[in-house]
Amino acid sequence: MSFKIIEKAIIKYLIQEANSEDLNTLSDWIQTPENQIIFEDYVKTYYKINLAMSNPDVNKIKGNLLQQINKDKNKTRKLIIRKNVIKYAAAAVLVGVLATSYFFKDKFFNNSIEDPTPTIVDTKTIVPGTDKATLTLGDGSIVVLEKGNTYQGQNANSNGEEIVYEASKQRPTEIVYNYLTIPRGGEYYVVLSDGTRVWLNSETQLKYPESFIEGETREVELVYGEAYFDVSPSTEHKGSNFKVFNKSQEVEVLGTEFNIKAYRDEVNIYTTLVEGKVVVDNGISKQNLIPNQQSNLNLEKNSIKVAVVDVEEEISWKNGVFSFKGKSLKNIMRVVSRWYDVDVIFLDKKLEELKFKGVLGKNQSIEEILSIMKSSTISDYKIEGKTIILK
Incomplete structure (x- = not known):
């Protein structure tokens, strides 16, 4: 089986988007010791690119996964894996959760009154790569x-x-x-x-x-x-x-x-x-x-x-996420523009040099990413076709 297929199944599993076919593929593949090592490396990668959280208990995650896989060999195995195994990778899934919930500058942001709804003319043409x-x-x-x-x-x-x-x-x-x-x-x-x-x-x-x-x-x-x-x-x-x-x-x-x-x-x-x-x-x-x-x-x-x-x-881009640690908004939006095939305009040039820490899933919608940014530093944004205007 193509390694690309296996790699995608692992990534989709870690970000909680795996379907039954992905889980079946992964459960069969992970039976061999060398593949278990590869899976362990992927879990470590997802943990390391999170936002300065504690080190992962990789052995626990891997052990529970293998235990669950070996527990059932019948036709319901994939359903059991889907229900139970994901909870053991909860910390890995947090990478995706954090990406949709927080955008870090130097610390967690306090709750604040939401700004007015941004202007969105049309986002149907903006999709992840x-x-x-x-x-x-x-x-x-x-x-x-x-x-x-x-x-x-x-x-x-x-x-x-x-x-x-x-x-x-x-x-x-x-x-x-x-x-x-x-x-x-x-x-x-x-x-x-x-x-x-x-x-x-x-x-x-x-x-x-x-x-x-x-x-x-x-x-x-x-x-x-x-x-x-x-x-x-x-x-x-x-x-x-x-x-x-x-x-x-x-x-x-x-x-x-x-x-x-x-x-x-x-x-x-x-x-x-x-x-x-x-x-x-x-x-x-x-x-x-x-x-x-x-x-x-x-x-x-x-x-x-x-x-x-x-x-x-x-190298996080290869594994399904973008990890930004102290990157400027200018550099971040350069990456975003390539992946979503959009143009970005800064109305306030000072925004370009602001530094951020954060993890963004490559499958997130453009609105999710911009909302995360709005919750931290930019005051507003506007989407016109395939152009993003930051204020």
Whole structure:
């Protein structure tokens, strides 16, 4: 079964949106010890990105889940899981609850008299992002990838939510490149022909070969946007390294997990190492990263700085939430605009630099997010079509 399907089932379970099919899938998958570890990591991630709450009792959650799953093997098992297991992940569910109930600045906000109802002209066209992408093949032809549409290529297939490439049975004589372009309001998942897994965020484009040439360096280009890479190790490919390029830097890896954020409307490129080892090279200097470090390439100064960061916060977008810890409203709304495919106007420019702490679910409506902001700092907002006006 596709890991993307499993990942979505875990996320939907944690935010209390799993249906009976999701729960059935998860209950079967979690039977093996290695999958239990993966599930545990997801629970830890959801706890770590919450708002400075206490550490999770992951073992209790996992233990109760496994106990409940093993308790019943009959047809009513999924109903029992749905009724009982969710309560044991209550703290994880709090992430979603907090996202709809609070928006933190430095502390919980006191209750206050509600402001007048904001002006909402039309929000029907504003919906959370979903799985969608445009695939450009080597011959220039274009394939639209989205839910409900399948695609079968020579060595690739898509179920509408992901695209998976198979290694070529014959050594290719030349490299043929594909482009996967994710629009605003979209995300996508791709498995490259060497087994490398890549999660692509909104407004992102990745260039990669249909097949890598065995024994030669594997190279892809993050043209722009944000991507999370889980690279197939060089030991499985005759020692061939893996490199990710963009116009301003090169990242060389050996078998690792990392995130690169390189949007066209930002002057910084962030490379965050989750595990393994990478070398970031901007043509002037090279920086070795170890896990939990992030390089910050300033494009205006062409300089690289390295700092220790909260990895879970940096990669939370991949796991179904946006985590903001001390981010400015300007940066937050930049993320929101990409995911909801909207334009944002600040009537009061001072709002742009205000700092926030908070967790937002990627499935929340735009009205929920703006209401959270209104309960804290902004005095009002207005929605006109696909434009949000903050006051």
